[in-house]
Amino acid sequence: MATKHEDGPRWxxxxxxxxxxxxxxxxxxxxxxxxxxxxxxxxLPHLYYALLVQLGEAPRRRLxxxxxxxxxxxxxxxxxxxxxxxxxxxxxxxxxxxxxRRGQNAILTERGAEVLAEAAPGHVAAVRQALFxxxxxxxxxxxxxxxxxxxxxxxxxxxxxxxxxxx
Amino acid sequence: MATKHEDGPRWxxxxxxxxxxxxxxxxxxxxxxxxxxxxxxxxLPHLYYALLVQLGEAPRRRLxxxxxxxxxxxxxxxxxxxxxxxxxxxxxxxxxxxxxRRGQNAILTERGAEVLAEAAPGHVAAVRQALFxxxxxxxxxxxxxxxxxxxxxxxxxxxxxxxxxxx
DNA sequence: AGGTAGTGCTTGAACTTTCAAGCATGAACG
DNA sequence: CGTTCATGCTTGAAAGTTCAAGCACTACCT
Numbered sequence: 546m547a548t549k550h551e552d553g554p555r556w557x558x559x560x561x562x563x564x565x566x567x568x569x570x571x572x573x574x575x576x577x578x579x580x581x582x583x584x585x586x587x588x589l590p591h592l593y594y595a596l597l598v599q600l601g602e603a604p605r606r607r608l609x610x611x612x613x614x615x616x617x618x619x620x621x622x623x624x625x626x627x628x629x630x631x632x633x634x635x636x637x638x639x640x641x642x643x644x645x646r647r648g649q650n651a652i653l654t655e656r657g658a659e660v661l662a663e664a665a666p667g668h669v670a671a672v673r674q675a676l677f678x679x680x681x682x683x684x685x686x687x688x689x690x691x692x693x694x695x696x697x698x699x700x701x702x703x704x705x706x707x708x709x710x711x712x
Numbered sequence: 713m714a715t716k717h718e719d720g721p722r723w724x725x726x727x728x729x730x731x732x733x734x735x736x737x738x739x740x741x742x743x744x745x746x747x748x749x750x751x752x753x754x755x756l757p758h759l760y761y762a763l764l765v766q767l768g769e770a771p772r773r774r775l776x777x778x779x780x781x782x783x784x785x786x787x788x789x790x791x792x793x794x795x796x797x798x799x800x801x802x803x804x805x806x807x808x809x810x811x812x813r814r815g816q817n818a819i820l821t822e823r824g825a826e827v828l829a830e831a832a833p834g835h836v837a838a839v840r841q842a843l844f845x846x847x848x849x850x851x852x853x854x855x856x857x858x859x860x861x862x863x864x865x866x867x868x869x870x871x872x873x874x875x876x877x878x879x
Numbered sequence: 880a881g882g883t884a885g886t887g888c889t890t891g892a893a894c895t896t897t898c899a900a901g902c903a904t905g906a907a908c909g
Numbered sequence: 910c911g912t913t914c915a916t917g918c919t920t921g922a923a924a925g926t927t928c929a930a931g932c933a934c935t936a937c938c939t
Binding site for chain 1: 723735737847855862867
């Protein structure tokens with residue numbers, strides 16, 4: 546009797562249930578929508594586009610594999626396959642890391658940068674049309690706050706890492 | 713000069729950009745999180761779980777394939793493969809539709825209902841812990857409204873279908 | 880040195896999703 | 910009837926993702 550448990554698990558209220566289903570539908574529809582748009586206009590899936598963006602913003606258009614995986618929130622394995630495909634398309638190339646011989650840098654090629662520049666406007670327009678144009682400024686702000694909370698709650702406890710009471 | 717175009721495409725402001733990235737991260741992290749939880753606890757991906765839920769709520773635990781696909785927001789093809797796998801596991805079975813010989817009903821089996829009942833509490837707990845427990849009631853409400861707007865903006869114009877000026 | 884553990888990245892197999900046909904039925908029209 | 914077109918669902922192959930090893934290198938400890 547020391548600890549207290551919820552025997553009947555706390556179910557979702559009707560309102561919560563409603564919110565949750567709408568969330569699932571909306572995120573699924575939006576992701577599909579953007580995937581199709583990019584596949585049509587730029588011949589590449591959303592995630593791959595995101596990788597090009599990350600590389601394009603990185604200091605010398607290059608990033609260590611692990612770093613890129615971390616930023617894109619995907620596994621190293623997945624990244625490995627993805628970069629393999631982007632490399633085959635000539636949009637990214639690899640380079641051995643000088644300082645650590647285990648390391649690889651993924652580098653956005655000139656051709657890759659062009660593809661990115663061509664795809665970006667259409668993509669931004671799609672995001673606007675599907676999301677931002679439909680929301681009030683307050684809703685945009687609120688969405689940002691909510692997503693921040695969710696994201697931070699699911700990070701593998703890295704960022705600050707000032708949790709010495711766990712080690 | 714009759715119509716006016718934005719030549720330089722309207723970019724995203726810094727705030728919008730921030731919101732958008734956080735959204736992408738949060739939705740990706742949450743989806744991965746739930747997928748893993750279900751894979752671990754119930755040996756099945758999130759989408760498949762959702763299909764069982766839909767079937768479980770349907771009138772006689774059965775639904776026409778196309779109807780199920782529509783509710784779950786996925787293609788008929790995808791559903792076809794998915795049901796094939798669920799059928800192999802013995803959680804769903806098929807039945808020819810009496811009224812339309814082209815039709816198939818997907819039916820939740822007894823075994824399928826059990827799996828669902830076992831998986832549900834853990835899943836709900838995960839959703840709570842990752843989402844609802846972290847948000848204020850106002851934020852929950854706001855999230856629901858926002859997602860409703862987004863979802864409705866992306867539906868293939870079906871629901872009301874009171875848009876005769878398009879036909 | 881040698882041993883051990885951890886990091887960085889890749890690989891192949893199994894699985895899921897998408898894409899483009901395809902088959903069968905139903906509905907409308909001559 | 911016979912055509913034609915839409916609907917309901919399936920299929921196989923290609924593309925993408927995950928999982929479990931695996932290889933090579935670094936860091937640390939003795």
